[in-house]
Amino acid sequence: MNTGKVTLVGAGPGDPELLTLKALKAIQSASLLLVDDLVSREVVDHAPKTARVVYVGKRGGCKSTPQAFIEKLMLMAAREGESVVRLKGGDPFIFGRGGEEVEHLRAAGIEVEVVNGITSGLAAVTSLGVPLTHRDHAQGVVFLTGHARSGADAPDWKALAAAARDAHLTLVIYMGVRSAGRIQRELLAGLPPQTPVAIVQRASMPDQRHAVTTLGHLAETIASEGLASPSVIVVGDVVRGVAAAAAARVRAA
Template structure:
C-alpha cells in the first residue's frame, strides 16, 4: 500500500467562479472531501458522483470539529488509499491551519499537495473596487488575525498600528468579535480619521459592507449588524470610498443653542 496523499485545497472566498482550475481538478478527482463551513455551497457541484463528503465545521465563535479529529481522519483515509481533499475557505495557508495539517500528515509519511485559493482579504477589497496596494497610498499589506490562540497570545495592536502607519494596508481576519479592543489598540498609533471598511461574506450574493473611520469602527460594526465571516480593512487605499460614503449621507444640521 502506498503511503497516501492528501490535497489541501483553497476553495476561495465563496463564489465558485473564483476557484482555480487546479482546485476544480483536485475536487473532481477526490474520493473523500473534508469540507469546512466557509466553503461556498456551489463549490461542491464539482465533486464526483459517489465521493464521500464529510462536513468538518471550523468557524470562529461556533461549535467546531476538533482539529485533532480532522487530522486523524485525513491520515486514516489517505492510508487506506483514498484520494483525500481537505477543502478550506480562502487559502489553506492563510489562517486556514493548513500548516499544522501539513506537518501532521508529513510526519506520517503522507504526501501533501497544496492548491492555493483566493484569500478573503483579497476578495474583500476587490469586491469594494479598491486595491490592497497603491503607489501613492500603500507600499505593502499586513494580514493579521483578531482571533488569537490561547491566553496571552493576543497581538499587540499598537505595534501593528505603528507598522501600518508606515504605509501598509492592514487586513484583519476574524476581528469583529474583538473589534472594540483592537480599535483601541490601533488608535494608539493611527489617526482616528484613518479610513476603514468591514466586508461580510465577500464575493457572495449576501455580501454586505460598511465604510467609515477608525475612530468609529466598533460603532460601525454594531450599527450595521456585521458579523463573522467578515474582514476589516484599514488604510489610505480606502480614502476614495470613505469620501464617497460621506457624500452619500444626508446633511446633518448643526444644533443651535
C-alpha cells in the same frame, strides 16, 4: 499498503467562479472531501457523485470539529488509499491551519499537496473596487488575525498601528469582529481616528454586505450595521477610494 494522497485545497472566498483550475481538478478527482464550514455548496457540487463528503465545520466563535479529529480522519483515509481533499475557505496557508495539517501528515509519511486559493482579504477589497497596495497610498499589506489561539499572544496592535502609519501599510484583519472594540482602542494609539476603514461581510457572495467608516467609529459601525462573522476589516488609506469606485460604477451603468 496502497497509501493515498491528501490535497489541501483553497476554495476561495465563496464565489465558485473564483476557484483556480488546479483546485477544480483536485476536487473532481477526490474520493473523500473534508469540507470547512465556509465553503459554498456550489464549490462542493464539483465533486464526483461517487465521492464521500464530510463537513468538518471550522468557524471562529462557533462550535467546531476538533482539529485533532480532522487530522486523524485525513491520516486514516490516506492510509486506506483514498484521494483526500481537505477543502478550505480562502487559502489553506492564510489562517486556515494548513501549516499544522501539512506538518502532521508529513510526519506520518503521507504525501501532501497544497493548492492555493484566493483569500477573503483580497476578495473583500476587490469587491469594493480598491486595491490593497497603491504607489500613492500603501506600500505594503499585513494580514492579521483578530482571534488568537487560546493561550497564544494576541497581535501587538499598538506596534502594528505605528508600523502602518510610518511605513504606509494596509492592515487586513480576519476574525476581528468580536474583538473590534479592543482592536480599535489599541490601533488608535498609533493611527488617527479619521483613518479609513472598511468592513466586508461574506466577501464575494451574493449576500455580501459592507460598511465604510473610520477607525474612530469602527466598533460603533459594526454594531449599528449588524455586521457579523465572517467579515474582514481593512484599515488604511486605500479605503478612501471606495466612494470613487462606487461613483464610477454608477456612471458606467
